[in-house]
Amino acid sequence: MLPRLSAPRLIVLGFAGFILLGTILLKLPASSQGLSWLDAFFISVSAVCVTGLSPVDTAATFTPLGQAFLAGLVQVGGLGIMTATTVGAIIIGRRLGFKDLLTVRAELGSVDAPRNVLRLLVQIASITAAVELVGVVVFTIRFALEDDIGPFAALGYGTFHAITAFCNAGFTNLENGLYPYAGDWVLNLTLVYLIVAGGLGFPVLVNLYYYRRLRRLTLNSKLVLVATAILLVAGVLSFAILEWTNPQTLGGEGMNTRLAEALFQGVTPRTAGFQTLDYADMRDSTLSVQIGLMFFGTAPISTGGGIKVTTLALMFLLVLAQLRGQEEVTAFGKRIPGALIGQALALLSIVAVILPAAAVALMFFEDLAAMPALFEVVSAFGTVGLSLNVTPELGAFGKVLIALVMFLGRVGPLTLLLALRERARPRPYSYPEEDVALG
Template sequence: MLVASPPKLLVLGFALIILVGAELLTLPIASAAGHSTRWIDALFTATSATCVTGLVVVDTGTYYSTFGQLVILSLIQIGGLGFMTMATLFAVFLKRRISLKERLVLQEALNQSSIEGIVRLVRKVLFYTLCIEAAGAVSFTLRFMFDMSPGRALYYGIFHAVSFFNNAGFDIMGHFRSFTMYVGDPVMNLTAALLIFLGGIGFVVLADLVEYRTKRKLSLHSKVALSMSGLLIAAGAVIIFIFEYTNSLTMGPLSFGEKVLAAFFQSVSPRTAGVNTVDLASLRQATQFILIVLMFIGASPGSTGGGIKTTTFAALIGAVNTMIRGKEDVVMFNYRLAKERVYKALTVTLFALALVMVATMVLSTTEDHQFLMILFEVTSAFGTVGLTMGLTPELTLVGKIIIILMMFIGRLGPLTLSYAIAPKPGRVLYRNAEGKIIIG
């Protein structure tokens, strides 16, 4: 009973937070104009904030009052931190069904091994989060002070540092512009990219990195997460750079250095921050498709980001590579992955793909927009990314409901599923005889 409850608690807890948030956002004082917001829009915003997605039906910067923005910021912090903590806890302590050996590996990585360690772990997550967010806020504030009053710069600095570290994708720059005005600004780009990266790499890796100075050794998980993240950012940046080099609507007018910066930033953002510095609707189709793929892959496990996760993707590549070369084992950094783990990666991906496809198909009938735009929106919602080609504010009522569901499922589904994935012991009363079918 107690063993089964954590995922249920997580789902119910998130639902409760979202509903409270939605109620607060419907209050007249939450909007800049002082009128009460439609419930479906408030629900959309609250879901988007709590699930750290960043898709918005109204512009956060101009539509909401400071009170409304603070409600959103609170939802982001609770949602992001809560999820990261729960995901880490699940992986380390609560997932009793995984093998002892497996837990030991994780516990070793985190240097925690007992129930009282939960408190220590949560404290550690909180401490890391606050340190990184504070550093980000200082950097942002100093840069914002060139453009606005110190008080406002501080508010903007804190808001965006929290939003970016939690990979929430919310901004208060106004008029759905995201960070497009800072496309060539190194301070903004690097601060934002670092916040996104640290928020999306996962707490297990963060802890591993901090302890690297004393241990001089990274866990296999950290190696895979770090190298796959690096690979995705580099490959994405190169492709975006090439595809958009001559696109006069996006990167064409920029200087060479700005182009590099813009390509790099647009490649970091799908992991799964949802901030953009160029207009996504003006990108070439091929670039938009690349972004969809990057958003689907997303961030690393136990982080504030979403998607199927970098480690899952690494396992997929390993599986295909192993198959093509006619080998038996998926090998990474001289370790072999257990078949069940690769199998899990494949089924998780397939489940995610099916979900995205069904939602895209339904939206294709309810929304009068191009297929790619709809696929982009659905993947963004599922991966809790928050990038959009402009569909969000134009969504129909049914469209809004489906995107709300996708954000919620995209955030909580994989974790709850991952918790429930191991077969319940003691329930297998008999096994069927093995049958054969021809595959492929």
């Protein structure tokens, strides 16, 4: 039956299968200590969906083998299940069928021919290896400078953080997390480099790599780069302005640490989930802005989730066209197809119903206040991994609900729209048109 399944269903089953496998691997006695099946499932979902939310301390709970399994799940989830398995097949020399490439094309959201998709897969593997290798080298050298970290342990920490940072998953296997490195510019800038690179998306990275030869950026690349730059600047400036005088966060630090923390915490809502400050100490105004930044995730065909930045760009362009009285939505001399605008509106409408409902459910069943509940839900959907220290306190209902929201944030929007398109049947007729009042 599996070969007859549609590409969207194969993608969903692929993610679900790896989550099940991850649950078993993380629960092994050689992988963890005192981990319940529910927590193993939750962390597996969080890893495969590149989120980073966890009810337990990673360093204290998982053995080196368990941490290796966790990093592997993050790597596969960041690349995409079908993409990762297909890249693995290429590496071991297995020939790919036409249906394999069509399934990967659906996961990538690509409109290219299967031959071009195969070339993109090779480029994805090369980019991932090159970008993460830089992170591994820098992190390993930096951690090796610590008196209590040996060279092999430094390599382990470096590899783990290079993978989780590039895949925009906020897991850390350091005993005290990243808090001791709040003012460390080498570590912070390397994390920012990996987070942004993973969030830009593979087509954009390929486009930038060949830009010197082609001297041309695609419309997708232009929208992603502009939207990402605006969100990054807005994140850094808003965090610095709102938290600069807060004695529990930036206000209690020296100038060097203040600047480093403002930069890092302004970038990390881009679905990364790392933190050098306790979010529970931040002001409500800051948390409100962070929720908005978390809602809009990374670029399409990237290692992150959430509502894509191109969707945000399309909505802005739609509003701009309406204000100008234009019937067509355009950008950089190109016309945006009306079908894409419709998909973006449908996606936002679906999410606008699901996320508030999930937050209300958390408030009712887990007895949470509005801000922590909404923050947790948006963080899960955006596959960010930030929390107001709520995740460890969730009961069984809350953990299952957040796991479902993480799954939706990673695979739901794309596959749901594809599934709706598959079920659609063209009508041999059209209804008469009539206006309705808007207000």
